[in-house]
Every structure is written in structure tokens, then in C-alpha cells.
Amino acid sequence: MSVGTTLSQARIAAGMTLEELANASKLRASILLAMEGGDFSHCGGLVYARGQLRALAPILRLDPDELVAEFTDEVAQGLHGRG
Numbered sequence: 001m002s003v004g005t006t007l008s009q010a011r012i013a014a015g016m017t018l019e020e021l022a023n024a025s026k027l028r029a030s031i032l033l034a035m036e037g038g039d040f041s042h043c044g045g046l047v048y049a050r051g052q053l054r055a056l057a058p059i060l061r062l063d064p065d066e067l068v069a070e071f072t073d074e075v076a077q078g079l080h081g082r083g
Helices: 003-013 018-025 029-036 046-059 064-076
Strands: none
Touching: 003 029, 003 064, 018 029, 018 046, 029 046, 046 064
16 A cells, blocks of 8 residues: 555544645645645655654554655655655
């Protein structure tokens, strides 16, 4: 499963809309939607993407270390733009 899918499924499982997650995380809904689609190029770079994932993880009841490790693996495989 991709990081984007993990985010989307966790948000749905938490019963949150994109707008609710945007309010809780202080990230724009458009960025969250892109992240759920596997596009992290709007995050401002890889360091920021990792930071945003760490911020989202507790809101979505995910382990931040596991989520960032999954993202790092996907980046190493070339699945995401460099932003």
C-alpha cells in the first residue's frame, strides 16, 4: 500500500473529511488531496513532506515513524516527485 492510500484510508477510518483534516492539521485541503493521491510535490520538498506526514500521523492514529519510513522507501524507489 502506498503512503497516499494509507493517508486516505486512515482519514476515512477516522470519519474525517478533507476539510476537517485540513482544519486539524493546518494544511490546505488541496495539499492533503494531492498527498492522498501520491503527489507530494506541493509539500515544499522532501524534508517538509516528512514533517507534514509526522504532523498528520497522530491526527490519523498512525505511527509517525512507520509512515515516514514508508514514504522514504517510496521516494527511494522513485515513486514521488522531488518537489
